[in-house]
Structure formats: C-alpha cells, structure tokens
Amino acid sequence: MTDVVRRGVRPSRIAIYGVLLLACLVYLIPLIIMLITSFKTPMDIRSSNLLALPTDWTTIGWTKAWAEACTGVQCEGVKGFFWNSFKMAVPAVLISTLLGAFNGYVLSKWKFRGADLMFGMLLFGCFVPFQVVLLPMAQTLGMLGMANTTPGLVLVHVTYGVAFTTLFFRNYYVAIPDALIKAARLDGAGFFTIFFRILLPMSTPIIMVSLIWQFTQIWNDFLFGVVFSSGESQPITVALNNLVNTSTGVKEYNVDMAAAMIAALPTLVVYIVAGKYFIRGLTAGSEKG
Amino acid sequence: MSQLELRDIRKTYPGAHDETLKGINIDVASGEFLTLVGPSGCGKSTLMSSIAGLEAITGGSMVVNGVDISAMEPRDRDIAMVFQSYALYPTKSVRENIAFGLKIRGMPKDDIEREVERVADLLQISPLLDKKPARLSGGQQQRVAMGRALARRPKIYLFDEPLSNLDAKLRVEMRTEIKKLHQRLKTTVVYVTHDQIEAMTLADRIAVLKDGELQQLGTPKEVYDTPENLFVAGFIGSPSMSFIELEIERSEAGLSVTVEGSDGRKLSLPVPDYLANWVGKRVILGIRPEHISQPDNIKSEHSLVASGSLTVEVTEPTGPDIIAVIRLNGIDVHCRLDAEHPVNWGEDAELMFDMNKVVFFDPATEKRIRPN
Numbered sequence: 001m002t003d004v005v006r007r008g009v010r011p012s013r014i015a016i017y018g019v020l021l022l023a024c025l026v027y028l029i030p031l032i033i034m035l036i037t038s039f040k041t042p043m044d045i046r047s048s049n050l051l052a053l054p055t056d057w058t059t060i061g062w063t064k065a066w067a068e069a070c071t072g073v074q075c076e077g078v079k080g081f082f083w084n085s086f087k088m089a090v091p092a093v094l095i096s097t098l099l100g101a102f103n104g105y106v107l108s109k110w111k112f113r114g115a116d117l118m119f120g121m122l123l124f125g126c127f128v129p130f131q132v133v134l135l136p137m138a139q140t141l142g143m144l145g146m147a148n149t150t151p152g153l154v155l156v157h158v159t160y161g162v163a164f165t166t167l168f169f170r171n172y173y174v175a176i177p178d179a180l181i182k183a184a185r186l187d188g189a190g191f192f193t194i195f196f197r198i199l200l201p202m203s204t205p206i207i208m209v210s211l212i213w214q215f216t217q218i219w220n221d222f223l224f225g226v227v228f229s230s231g232e233s234q235p236i237t238v239a240l241n242n243l244v245n246t247s248t249g250v251k252e253y254n255v256d257m258a259a260a261m262i263a264a265l266p267t268l269v270v271y272i273v274a275g276k277y278f279i280r281g282l283t284a285g286s287e288k289g
Numbered sequence: 290m291s292q293l294e295l296r297d298i299r300k301t302y303p304g305a306h307d308e309t310l311k312g313i314n315i316d317v318a319s320g321e322f323l324t325l326v327g328p329s330g331c332g333k334s335t336l337m338s339s340i341a342g343l344e345a346i347t348g349g350s351m352v353v354n355g356v357d358i359s360a361m362e363p364r365d366r367d368i369a370m371v372f373q374s375y376a377l378y379p380t381k382s383v384r385e386n387i388a389f390g391l392k393i394r395g396m397p398k399d400d401i402e403r404e405v406e407r408v409a410d411l412l413q414i415s416p417l418l419d420k421k422p423a424r425l426s427g428g429q430q431q432r433v434a435m436g437r438a439l440a441r442r443p444k445i446y447l448f449d450e451p452l453s454n455l456d457a458k459l460r461v462e463m464r465t466e467i468k469k470l471h472q473r474l475k476t477t478v479v480y481v482t483h484d485q486i487e488a489m490t491l492a493d494r495i496a497v498l499k500d501g502e503l504q505q506l507g508t509p510k511e512v513y514d515t516p517e518n519l520f521v522a523g524f525i526g527s528p529s530m531s532f533i534e535l536e537i538e539r540s541e542a543g544l545s546v547t548v549e550g551s552d553g554r555k556l557s558l559p560v561p562d563y564l565a566n567w568v569g570k571r572v573i574l575g576i577r578p579e580h581i582s583q584p585d586n587i588k589s590e591h592s593l594v595a596s597g598s599l600t601v602e603v604t605e606p607t608g609p610d611i612i613a614v615i616r617l618n619g620i621d622v623h624c625r626l627d628a629e630h631p632v633n634w635g636e637d638a639e640l641m642f643d644m645n646k647v648v649f650f651d652p653a654t655e656k657r658i659r660p661n
Binding site: 113177182183184187189193201 | 303338341342343362363364368369370372373374376377378379380381389390393394437441
C-alpha cells in the first residue's frame with residue numbers, strides 16, 4: 001500500500017507547495033531587495049538591476065545610517081533615536097501589559113455590577129482611530145506638563161494599548177475555571193496573592209501575545225511619535241522619515257535601506273524569539289490547560 | 290471536631306426573581322458526615338458555596354462551634370473544600386498545591402514539610418509530590434485535591450460532587466476511601482452530590498433538597514424507608530419507587546386496595562389499619578421493587594402479604610437480581626426478583642406483595658400518610 005502512495009509526487013502536493021512558495025516570494029522580495037540594496041555602493045545601485053547581488057559588498061550604508069546620516073539639521077545617524085524608541089517602547093509595553101492583565105483579572109474573576117458593560121466600552125478603545133485622539137491627547141499632555149517628552153509618549157501608548165491588552169487577558173482568564181479562584185480564596189489567598197501567585201504564572205502564552213503585539217504596535221508607531229515628540233525625544237520611525245526626506249544632493253538608497261532595516265530589526269527579533277508563544281497564545285482558548 | 294448550624298439560610302441572586310435557598314435549617318453534629326442531595330438546580334451547590342463564604346447569603350446565619358461565621362471572609366472561616374473539577378493550581382507541583390494554603394497562613398517551613406508528608410502518607414500520594422497536576426490521572430488529581438483540603442486541618446470539610454468526574458469503577462473505590470478516611474479522622478463533612486447512591490452509602494444523615502427547600506433530613510434508612518413526600522420517595526432508591534393512585538376499600542378481612550394487571554386480572558392487596566380514615570378516598574401507593582418478589586414461605590406467614598399471578602413485561606438481569614417490570618393500573622412497576630428462579634418476559638409469574646413496608650401519600654399534599 002505504501003508503495004502506491006509514495007510512487008511519484010501527487011499533483012495536489014505540487015500545487016500546494018507552489019502556491020506556498022509563491023506567497024513566500026511575494027512577502028520576501030521587498031526584504032531581499034532592502035537587504036541587498038543596503039549592502040551595495042551607490043554606484044552599484046545606479047548601474048545594476050534591483051534584484052542583482054552587490055558586485056562589491058560593503059557595510060558603509062549601515063555604518064552611515066547608524067552614526068552619520070542627516071536627520072534634518074543634525075547628522076548623527078539614527079543611533080540616538082533607536083535608543084529613544086527603546087526608552088519609549090519598553091516601559092510602555094510592560095506597563096500596558098501589566099495593566100491589561102490586571103484589568104482582565106478583575107473583569108473576568110471579580111465581576112462587579114456593570115463589568116460586562118465596562119468591558120464592552122473598553123473594547124471601543126480598540127476601534128478608535130489614532131487621529132481622533134490627537135487633539136485631546138495633546139491638550140492632556142500639555143496640562144500634565146509631559147508634552148514632547150518620552151514619558152508623555154509612554155503615557156499615550158499605554159492609554160491606547162490598554163484596550164487591546166485588556167481584551168487579550170480578559171478573554172484568556174474567562175477560560176480559566178472559577179473554581180481555581182475559589183480554591184485559592186479558601187486557601188486564604190487574597191485579591192493580589194491570587195493574581196500574582198496563581199493567575200500570572202499561568203499566563204505565559206497570553207503575556208507573550210501581549211508583549212509582541214504591544215511592542216510591534218508601539219515600536220512601529222509613527223503618528224503619535226511625530227505629533228507628541230520633538231527633536232531629541234523622537235522615536236526611530238520619525239527619524240527614519242526625516243532621514244529619507246533630508247535631501248543633500250544624491251539620494252543614498254543604501255543608507256535609507258540600512259536605516260529602515262535597523263528600524264525594523266527589533267520587532268523582527270522579538271517575533272523570531274517569541275513567535276511560537278504568539279501562535280500558541282492566540283489559540284490558547286481551544287486547548288485544554 | 291466542629292459543629293455547624295445553618296439557621297434559616299436564604300439566598301436570592303442579584304436580579305433573580307425567585308429565592309435560590311428558601312430558609313434552610315440544618316444542624317450538623319461534630320464529626321458527622323452530612324450529604325446534600327437533590328436534582329440539578331435544587332440549590333445544593335449554592336448552599337455549599339454559602340457555607341464556604343464564596344457566596345454571600347441574603348438571610349439567616351451560619352454558626353460554627355457557637356461562632357457566627359455568616360459575615361466572615363472565606364479565609365477566616367477555616368473551611369476547606371474539594372471541588373468537582375479538583376481546581377488544582379496547574380503551575381504548581383503536587384507538593385506546592387498542598388502547601389499553598391499553609392504557606393499563605395504563615396506556617397513555618399519545617400511544619401509545612403511535615404504536614405505535606407503526613408497528608409501524602411494518608412492518601413498514598415508520596416511518589417507524586419513533585420509532579421505537576423496535568424501529569425496525574427483523574428483519580429490521582431482527586432487525591433491531591435483531598436490532600437490540599439486535609440493539610441490545613443480545617444474545622445469543616447466541604448465536598449462538591451468530588452467523584453462525578455471519575456469513571457464508574459474508580460468512583461466506587463474512592464467512595465470507599467472517603468468513607469474510610471472519615472471513619473479514621475472523624476471530621477465534620479458536608480458532601481454535595483446528585484447521585485443518591487453516593488448519598489446513601491456515605492452519609493450519617495442525608496439532606497434532600499428541591500427548589501431551594503429542605504425536603505427531608507434523616508439517616509439513610511429513614512429517608513429510604515419513610516420518605517416524607519413523593520419527591521423524596523421517587524428520588525432516593527434505584528430503580529425508583531413506583532407510584533399507583535388508587536382507592537382504599539374496606540372488606541371483611543380489613544382494609545385493602547385493588548390493582549389490575551395488564552390482562553385485566555384483578556388483585557386485592559391488604560393495607561395497614563392506620564388508613565382507616567381514608568376508606569373511600571384516593572391515595573398514592575408507593576411501592577419499592579423489593580416489596581414485590583417471588584413467593585417465599587417465611588414472609589407469606591406475615592399479615593399484609595398477598596400473592597397473585599401477573600404478566601412480566603420486561604426483565605433486566607443485574608446479576609444478583611432480576612428487575613422485572615409489570616403493569617399495574619396502567620403503570621410500569623418494578624419488582625426485584627431472585628435471579629435463581631428465572632422468569633421470562635411475556636410469561637406469567639407468581640408474585641408476592643409485601644405490604645408491610647409500602648408507603649402511602651396524600652394525593653393533594655403529596656405528603657406521606659403517617660401511621661398514628
């Protein structure tokens with residue numbers, strides 16, 4: 001029997017792999033072009049095909065993008081802005097995840113009158129377009145004296161992110177049996193003990209989802225960055241825009257591409273490191289814990 | 290050694306129209322094993338959660354050893370509970386699961402270690418101590434859940450349908466283990482179940498609940514032999530009691546009732562004298578399967594015994610017995626027959642009715658008519 005099955009590759013298999021390969025190619029081509037262009041010299045870029053490998057491999061694009069390229073008036077590369085983005089994203093991701101976990105815990109396990117209504121209203125936060133909140137947010141930041149500062153930007157991202165993280169954690173915790181909470185209460189554990197010692201240790205998959213989602217969102221954000229920060233405190237997405245738009249003579253595509261790669265690397269790394277948790281976390285409800 | 294008093298416990302869920310518990314009064318003696326039994330939605334689980342303090346009651350009071358605990362937080366009540374789903378902490382090992390409550394209560398490390406060992410020995414789960422709950426079988430998880438409850442040496446143990454997730458064989462084994470454990474430790478236990486066999490076998494006393502009201506509170510024998518009303522009579526016992534509505538007649542021999550078989554054959558059955566006031570009135574006769582059997586000489590010398598030939602409609606051999614179904618007054622009636630004398634369905638069998646232990650109910654109130 002196995003002989004019959006193994007004889008030759010069936011056409012349906014070929015079709016499936018063909019389609020998958022094509023899809024991979026479509027997604028990978030921009031990345032490939034960016035990568036090879038970033039290692040080319042400007043001469044090479046002008047003379048050769050877009051997809052051709054560099055005739056002369058060079059990292060000049062990368063070093064220039066990192067430390068020398070002009071982003072507006074000053075020419076110190078994206079280095080500083082890269083760290084700015086970290087200073088903004090790391091606290092914002094951690095705070096919004098913790099708040100989301102806490103909200104989810106209360107909304108699913110300590111239901112109060114109107115808890116579901118409150119959750120429904122919180123969900124609206126996921127659908128509010130960025131542009132709508134720009135003006136009120138600017139006003140609020142001004143009143144708090146946090147305009148154009150990194151902590152201000154963190155506050156904006158936390159506020160915006162809590163709707164999503166709450167959704168993640170609330171739906172994850174709803175699937176955890178209430179009996180567990182009851183058992184812990186009878187064991188003498190209080191509100192915070194149950195959260196930190198029972199529920200949080202069970203939450204690894206959804207914490208990963210929240211971290212990846214929030215990091216990607218916050219790191220990649222441009223609009224809030226460009227509106228609520230200036231000069232020194234700008235995140236890398238804004239710096240990248242400035243770098244590409246600063247025209248001093250010839251356009252250096254290799255530098256642009258290298259800068260774009262630098263800007264995209266952290267989210268890529270986060271996804272590669274924690275990606276399996278992301279998939280597992282998103283499907284967590286469907287398997288038995 | 291703790292005694293629990295439930296005084297007029299009432300509970301209405303927020304937004305609900307009806308009371309879930311309508312004034313429950315139960316005294317549980319120190320060291321007593323009380324089972325709460327009833328169909329789904331009768332309020333037994335709500336009552337249990339209320340005792341644990343997981344649900345706030347809307348009326349009445351709960352007193353443990355003379356102290357009113359009605360308003361206390363669960364952690365201050367010193368009550369442990371075994372859940373139907375076991376509710377083991379999945380990220381903790383068996384040891385940590387058992388130790389958690391002790392740790393929270395600030396017990397010194399050495400004492401915790403000793404207590405975990407004691408409980409593990411008691412339940413024979415010592416080899417499992419370092420495993421995670423997910424790696425245990427259902428029966429093992431069940432033991433760990435009991436271990437967690439035992440470790441704290443609480444005043445009262447609550448069991449919320451702890452065996453219903455186990456397969457049939459294991460359930461019977463664990464039932465025996467729980468009973469052994471109780472006989473050894475002499476702890477006060479309140480045990481919720483919907484399985485009346487579990488209730489009968491384990492309990493010192495059974496509380497039968499329906500629609501938030503206590504139907505009867507008594508020893509298994511009392512509840513079985515003298516059910517207070519139609520509901521208790523029908524709920525306790527398997528196969529359940531059969532009910533036939535008929536009229537009390539007076540003849541020369543005394544009081545009697547007449548039943549009619551499926552082929553129209555009539556049979557007169559003697560009934561006790563306490564029904565004298567009911568002559569000419571309709572009553573409901575409640576008859577258990579073991580009250581109808583093959584004729585046997587010792588029993589037939591008693592009064593209130595009658596025999597007749599009736600058609601057997603269905604036979605269900607159980608091993609030691611054959612449960613046969615006959616039709617009386619158009620109603621299926623179960624009889625417990627000796628398996629040594631096989632009967633076949635569709636054939637006639639000579640059956641003996643022992644009317645000494647049958648019960649009668651008032652059709653209007655559905656309450657048992659008591660011998661005065």
